[in-house]
Amino acid sequence: MSWQDIDYETLIPNNVGLAEDARLQRALEGWHPGYIDWWMSMGPEGFQMADVYLRTAISVEKEGWAKFGYVKMPQYRWGILLAPEVEDRVIPCGEHLGEPVWKEVPGEYRAMLRRLIVIQGDTEPASVEQQRHLGSIAPSLYDMRNLFQVNVEEGRHLWAMVYLLHRYFGRDGRDEADDLLRRQSGSEEQPRMLGAFNEETPDWLSFFMFTYFTDRDGKMQLEALAQSGFDPLSRTCRFMLAEEAHHMFVGYTGVKRIVEATARAMAETGIEDPYDVEAVRKLGVIDLPTIQRKTNLHYSLTLDLFGSEESTNAAGSFNAGIKGRYHEDRIDDDHQLRGDTYPVTKLVDGELQAVAVPALNGLNARLRDDFIEDCLGGIRRWNREIASHGIDFEITLPHVAFNRAIGEFGPIEVTPDGKVITADEFAASAAEWLPTPDDKALIDALMEPEVEPGRFASWIAPPSRGINNQPTEFEYVLLP
Numbered sequence: 165m166s167w168q169d170i171d172y173e174t175l176i177p178n179n180v181g182l183a184e185d186a187r188l189q190r191a192l193e194g195w196h197p198g199y200i201d202w203w204m205s206m207g208p209e210g211f212q213m214a215d216v217y218l219r220t221a222i223s224v225e226k227e228g229w230a231k232f233g234y235v236k237m238p239q240y241r242w243g244i245l246l247a248p249e250v251e252d253r254v255i256p257c258g259e260h261l262g263e264p265v266w267k268e269v270p271g272e273y274r275a276m277l278r279r280l281i282v283i284q285g286d287t288e289p290a291s292v293e294q295q296r297h298l299g300s301i302a303p304s305l306y307d308m309r310n311l312f313q314v315n316v317e318e319g320r321h322l323w324a325m326v327y328l329l330h331r332y333f334g335r336d337g338r339d340e341a342d343d344l345l346r347r348q349s350g351s352e353e354q355p356r357m358l359g360a361f362n363e364e365t366p367d368w369l370s371f372f373m374f375t376y377f378t379d380r381d382g383k384m385q386l387e388a389l390a391q392s393g394f395d396p397l398s399r400t401c402r403f404m405l406a407e408e409a410h411h412m413f414v415g416y417t418g419v420k421r422i423v424e425a426t427a428r429a430m431a432e433t434g435i436e437d438p439y440d441v442e443a444v445r446k447l448g449v450i451d452l453p454t455i456q457r458k459t460n461l462h463y464s465l466t467l468d469l470f471g472s473e474e475s476t477n478a479a480g481s482f483n484a485g486i487k488g489r490y491h492e493d494r495i496d497d498d499h500q501l502r503g504d505t506y507p508v509t510k511l512v513d514g515e516l517q518a519v520a521v522p523a524l525n526g527l528n529a530r531l532r533d534d535f536i537e538d539c540l541g542g543i544r545r546w547n548r549e550i551a552s553h554g555i556d557f558e559i560t561l562p563h564v565a566f567n568r569a570i571g572e573f574g575p576i577e578v579t580p581d582g583k584v585i586t587a588d589e590f591a592a593s594a595a596e597w598l599p600t601p602d603d604k605a606l607i608d609a610l611m612e613p614e615v616e617p618g619r620f621a622s623w624i625a626p627p628s629r630g631i632n633n634q635p636t637e638f639e640y641v642l643l644p
């Protein structure tokens with residue numbers, strides 16, 4: 165069977181020839197009930213019987229890879245889809261540079277690969293768990309549908325990693341796959357592996373910030389793994405990236421529509437001062453300083469996902485050809501980095517400054533820099549939206565060292581504009597920089613569901629267009 169033929173007759177739609185591998189098929193079919201149990205108990209709460217207008221991946225062609233239609237989420241066809249093989253692909257970096265890519269796991273890198281796949285796999289169900297309460301407070305059916313679209317696709321991303329574990333890692337791969345359903349976001353005993361995936365996503369502003377920033381970490385990590393010399397991982401990640409674009413679209417447009425509602429309401433009532441928070445909040449919208457504090461929080465939590473600035477793990481996986489840099493195949497250098505340096509911001513004599521470190525050790529910092537660059541575009545457009553209503557306020561990204569828990573800046577406190585301060589000074593100003601109980605009370609009060617087709621909560625503007633050319637008043641979710 166070739167990759168063009170996706171078999172929708174089997175339980176698990178796939179383009180990996182599952183029907184010809186009876187053992188693997190049995191293993192995955194054995195995992196399936198546990199997955200459905202997990203989805204029912206940890207997935208979207210209260211909407212499992214609703215018909216949702218969802219996109220389902222049906223092919224890996226650039227055009228026409230998805231079909232749209234009403235589906236009950238537990239009946240979603242979570243498939244295993246790999247992007248087409250690139251002919252004569254070679255390992256793009258490290259000590260095996262230029263050698264043919266691996267079609268099976270190289271023994272010496274087995275543990276390293278498994279760890280990366282498990283970490284990636286762990287984040288996917290974690291995000292579904294974090295978002296499970298949001299359906300019942302959705303600001304519109306359009307937004308509710310987008311939430312569920314993101315959720316089912318994160319479910320599919322879990323399937324993607326579980327396929328790799330089952331197909332290539334034998335017994336311990338199967339054990340790891342079981343554990344992916346056992347850990348739980350926020351659990352004391354068995355938490356998810358990375359910090360940001362144990363935080364709450366309590367409201368829709370958090371959800372949009374999460375999909376803007378944290379799904380973008382997903383994009384960067386998937387881009388780096390798409391460069392892997394282990395070809396099945398590369399092909400898996402390349403296809404996941406097609407879905408990821410929509411997740412970031414949801415975040416970008418979500419925040420943009422929120423600032424639009426705020427700025428418009430302010431302009432209409434003649435409130436010029438964005439810091440006149442009392443007046444702004446009376447309009448049923450979210451004040452801009454609160455949006456800035458949410459930005460500060462989600463951005464800094466997401467920066468932690470890149471690991472330590474200097475990492476021998478990162479150097480090791482690059483050297484091995486297991487994980488490349490962002491756009492490795494478009495970078496013009498020797499792809500081995502021996503003897504090269506990379507500037508990394510560090511604390512030197514109590515001050516933050518750029519220090520040249522061996523480029524191999526600085527790869528986490530480099531990917532994080534690429535991420536920061538990627539974040540800026542949308543923020544500029546949010547600011548243009550605010551300015552277009554004549555409101556004088558700019559959302560900014562805080563300094564990379566602000567509010568960090570992992571790496572160089574974990575032990576220190578730094579202001580959003582990059583000044584090193586004491587823990588007491590930080591505590592004294594934290595309410596200015598990070599969401600407060602007061603912000604939470606405001607936002608919680610606004611999280612009233614709106615389920616009338618075509619209607620939107622006061623604090624968010626309607627989107628400029630609907631999904632798949634449907635009108636914005638389309639009934640994106642049919643509530644039972």
Ligand code: BYC
Nearest residue numbers: 284287291358359378379382385468469471472475477478
């Ligand atoms: N929290 O050498 P270091 C996504 C640990 S998001 C807790 O600095 P390394 C998605 C680390 O494990 C993308 N622990 O970093 C988004 C290590 O522990 P050990 C997910 C952390 O190894 C939205 C130690 O600290 N994909 O897809 O280079 C919705 C020192 O590690 C954290 C990936 O992350 C943390 N934040 O790790 C849905 C790709 N950071 O071994 C989905 C796979 C580090 O000393 N992962 N530690 O006990 C990787 O490439 C790397 O493992 C990391 C950095 C990027 C996580």
Ligand code: FE
Nearest residue numbers: 288318321382
């Ligand atoms: Fe994902």
Ligand code: FE
Nearest residue numbers: 379382408411
């Ligand atoms: Fe995502």
